[in-house]
Amino acid sequence: MRSEAQHALGPVTLHAPEAVRKLIGDATLPRLRLATRLLDSDNDGTEDRALWTAGQRGYRLLRAKMRLDLGFDAEPMAAIEAIGAQPTVVSSSSESTPDPADTTSLPPPTL
Template structure:
């Protein structure tokens, strides 16, 4: 009889230990899942912040570039305006890097369509060639589409430009 009690006691201790180990493993897995989820959310938040900062910088530079282009288009012989345009073009090139790094492909593709007409127009104006209204209009159209796409990417409301996207 004492042997049977001893065996049952050992079996009870072993069973209790197995159950405790299983509970601990389950708890550890839940904690790990929560931690993984927290890390993923933090990563998404950092990515969103980086995109937001890159987009804001680019929008500021594009609008400054447009203002400088507009002024040079109106008085192409003013050397001060041309120097301002050169400086803003340099800043615009630097602003492209963060967007190319953080933005999804659909925005990177639209970015080229937005910036190349501006850079071509600026190069022509700085070289003394005539104004090209077609490049100006294309740049403006593509910028509005890019800005709307960036706003959608950030989860913000965006201008409905579906009639332009089809062209």
């Protein structure tokens, strides 16, 4: 799995600006570790929530930096920084919250 991820991320790492390139590991490594742990039959689940939260925070920070670099609107950095600072409630993707930092689930679909 690791070699596939390295191969897939190669062009991103090569062409991305430095601010984005520095965040790639923070966005991908916790998710890879979580996937590995979920497949491990000896996993007791104690680190799963922390890895999920770190992966979500890293992804959202990377996404915001990429969108800003491309000149698109981006999620406020304060909302991203708040991830993991307080317990979060995981909702289904059909539920909607006014603040993206209130949930670690997928955002509601765009209307």
